[in-house]
Amino acid sequence: MLSKTGSYPAYSGLSTYYVPSSPKSRNEAIALASLRGYNKNPPDCQRERPETTMDARKVYIETYGCQMNLADTELIVGLLKPHGYQPTQVAAQADVILLNTCAIREHAEERVLSRLGELVRHKTRRPGVLLGLTGCMAQHHRERLLDKAPFLDLVLGPDAYRTLPALLAQEDKDEPLVSVRLDRDETYADITPARGEGVRAWVTAMRGCDKFCTFCIVPYVRGRERSVPLAALLAQVRELAAQGYKEVVYLGQTVNAYRDGDRDFADLLRRTAEVDGIERIRFTSPHPADMSGQVIEAMATCPKVAPYLHLPLQAASNRVLARMERGYTVEQYAALVERLRAAVPGLALSSDIIVGFPGEEESDFRATYDFMAEVRYDSAFMFKYSAREGTKAYKWGETLAEEEKGRRLQEIITLQERISADINQQTVGQTVDVLVEGPAKRQQGWLAGKSGQFKTVVFPSTGTRPGDVVPVRVVSATAHTLVGEA
Numbered sequence: 001m002l003s004k005t006g007s008y009p010a011y012s013g014l015s016t017y018y019v020p021s022s023p024k025s026r027n028e029a030i031a032l033a034s035l036r037g038y039n040k041n042p043p044d045c046q047r048e049r050p051e052t053t054m055d056a057r058k059v060y061i062e063t064y065g066c067q068m069n070l071a072d073t074e075l076i077v078g079l080l081k082p083h084g085y086q087p088t089q090v091a092a093q094a095d096v097i098l099l100n101t102c103a104i105r106e107h108a109e110e111r112v113l114s115r116l117g118e119l120v121r122h123k124t125r126r127p128g129v130l131l132g133l134t135g136c137m138a139q140h141h142r143e144r145l146l147d148k149a150p151f152l153d154l155v156l157g158p159d160a161y162r163t164l165p166a167l168l169a170q171e172d173k174d175e176p177l178v179s180v181r182l183d184r185d186e187t188y189a190d191i192t193p194a195r196g197e198g199v200r201a202w203v204t205a206m207r208g209c210d211k212f213c214t215f216c217i218v219p220y221v222r223g224r225e226r227s228v229p230l231a232a233l234l235a236q237v238r239e240l241a242a243q244g245y246k247e248v249v250y251l252g253q254t255v256n257a258y259r260d261g262d263r264d265f266a267d268l269l270r271r272t273a274e275v276d277g278i279e280r281i282r283f284t285s286p287h288p289a290d291m292s293g294q295v296i297e298a299m300a301t302c303p304k305v306a307p308y309l310h311l312p313l314q315a316a317s318n319r320v321l322a323r324m325e326r327g328y329t330v331e332q333y334a335a336l337v338e339r340l341r342a343a344v345p346g347l348a349l350s351s352d353i354i355v356g357f358p359g360e361e362e363s364d365f366r367a368t369y370d371f372m373a374e375v376r377y378d379s380a381f382m383f384k385y386s387a388r389e390g391t392k393a394y395k396w397g398e399t400l401a402e403e404e405k406g407r408r409l410q411e412i413i414t415l416q417e418r419i420s421a422d423i424n425q426q427t428v429g430q431t432v433d434v435l436v437e438g439p440a441k442r443q444q445g446w447l448a449g450k451s452g453q454f455k456t457v458v459f460p461s462t463g464t465r466p467g468d469v470v471p472v473r474v475v476s477a478t479a480h481t482l483v484g485e486a
């Protein structure tokens with residue numbers, strides 16, 4: 001088995017603390033932000049309305065980044081509800097406004113900063129409103145964020161959500177509060193996330209990451225790898241089944257590294273498959289180096305485990321993979337794909353690819369392009385490398401112009417679109433089992449759902465309801481959608 005671990009930097013040792021700021025500069029920042037065009041008219045749905053009820057305090061959360069962040073938002077709402085907070089979709093009605101953020105790429109951080117500038121108007125119009133930043137970007141920049149956004153009231157890292165109700169309950173909120181302590185043991189196993197309605201529930205199985213790929217900020221902002229106890233996960237899944245959820249998606253940065261004592265991820269999959277009412281099990285993201293024979297065996301033998309796998313590759317040049325410290329070679333990755341495809345017939349594969357990593361030559365890029373053409377992923381998330389301060393690769397600087405990175409990215413996007421369309425076209429005439437999710441977005445009177453291979457399928461409604469699994473015959477396909485008839 002391939003394996004790889006990295007050393008972890010010392011913990012910050014910081015716990016919750018106040019960052020003294022001159023009231024003048026803070027207030028000036030709030031007023032200034034409001035003047036700098038950030039007080040443009042909000043869309044109708046966001047216009048401020050007078051509060052009609054003082055019953056529950058309201059929290060508005062915008063989520064950026066990956067599925068883990070969406071799951072963390074559900075966790076934050078779950079933490080706040082017992083303290084009298086209700087979620088709202090309208091920032092203008094909220095007492096607390098939070099941006100739950102991502103630090104993976106610089107672009108994501110820029111979007112958050114500009115959004116903060118827009119949201120600060122709620123503080124100027126309704127004094128008492130608290131504006132906070134949670135998640136990976138909060139952990140990444142910590143108190144430095146207050147230089148860029150001095151009007152922030154809260155800066156909370158991913159392991160500090162538990163402190164939120166107490167922070168909000170504090171009388172004196174004049175100074176910004178920063179809580180960014182990483183905690184090797186925090187799994188929030190005892191907190192029930194406040195999930196939205198639907199047929200699919202996201203369940204965080206493990207947090208953090210020990211891999212330290214040289215380009216990636218995750219281990220620094222999410223801390224050490226740790227798993228939620230198996231019993232807690234199974235209790236959660238039974239509860240979800242009782243509430244009517246049909247599909248469970250286990251989440252973790254290296255979800256297949258899951259471990260509880262001598263129980264591993266394969267055990268978790270098998271035990272989950274025993275839960276009545278749960279029809280499908282998925283997980284994201286497994287790391288290729290942790291893809292054990294037992295997990296492959298569990299995927300092959302548990303019918304509830306869906307035939308779909310997101311298996312991030314990043315690059316297909318051994319030189320680049322080694323510099324990324326991914327812990328596998330392209331030959332090992334290819335052998336793994338072969339083994340998976342042999343074990344799980346009809347397996348749909350997706351991947352993450354980065355172009356423009358420092359030192360990536362044209363020949364390295366061509367190797368990635370050719371490998372993608374050969375493996376033929378069903379879909380892929382493709383990114384331009386973004387230098388992240390604090391990572392090993394950051395020190396190597398950028399070796400490619402933005403334009404060249406863009407050119408490479410466009411080449412693989414075009415390739416992948418063609419492959420996805422081609423693979424989907426081959427399903428025309430076949431019948432796929434669709435877990436119905438609800439009305440289709442574009443066609444009135446149509447339903448949408450996902451096939452086992454995680455493809456979006458739309459079809460005219462025949463009276464089936466969300467949660468039903470129905471056979472649908474595919475009549476046409478695009479790169480992103482299968483169109484069918486039930």
Ligand code: SAM
Binds near residue numbers: 217252311386
């Ligand atoms: N843990 C998963 C794995 O390694 O297989 C991936 C999780 S990461 C949050 C999601 C993806 O973001 C990565 O697979 C990678 O492609 C991309 N990513 C991470 N750091 C990046 C960076 N500095 N620049 C561009 N893309 C990045």
Ligand code: SF4
Binds near residue numbers: 254
């Ligand atoms: Fe961990 Fe994935 Fe980031 Fe590598 S890319 S450090 S495995 S989260």
